[in-house]
Amino acid sequence: MDISIKGKTVLVTGATNGIGLVTARELARMGAQVTIVSRNADKCAVMAEAIKTETGKPVEFIAADLSTLAGIMQTAAGSSSAIRGCTCWSTTPGVFSISVLLLPTVLK
Numbered sequence: 485m486d487i488s489i490k491g492k493t494v495l496v497t498g499a500t501n502g503i504g505l506v507t508a509r510e511l512a513r514m515g516a517q518v519t520i521v522s523r524n525a526d527k528c529a530v531m532a533e534a535i536k537t538e539t540g541k542p543v544e545f546i547a548a549d550l551s552t553l554a555g556i557m558q559t560a561a562g563s564s565s566a567i568r569g570c571t572c573w574s575t576t577p578g579v580f581s582i583s584v585l586l587l588p589t590v591l592k
């Protein structure tokens with residue numbers, strides 16, 4: 485069974501620090517195309533560049549507040565092209581609802 489993540493597109497929320505950052509970095513290191521999501525656009529840009537520098541892999545980012553339904557819906561509406569190509573995503577417990585609410589957008 486091939487469980488390689490290489491070439492897969494992965495959306496990682498809460499990825500500017502802690503376990504989200506480590507997850508994003510290691511997925512990029514393993515060859516995934518990573519998009520990180522966090523509230524702070526400046527911090528997203530810095531962390532995306534740091535992951536790229538460390539792994540040699542480009543990392544995209546979406547600045548979004550996923551702690552509210554309105555933020556989730558706005559992200560889904562405004563970033564559907566980035567989200568639609570997503571093969572899988574990693575969420576932190578605080579933003580678990582993104583999985584349920586973005587699923588229809590991803591599957592379109």
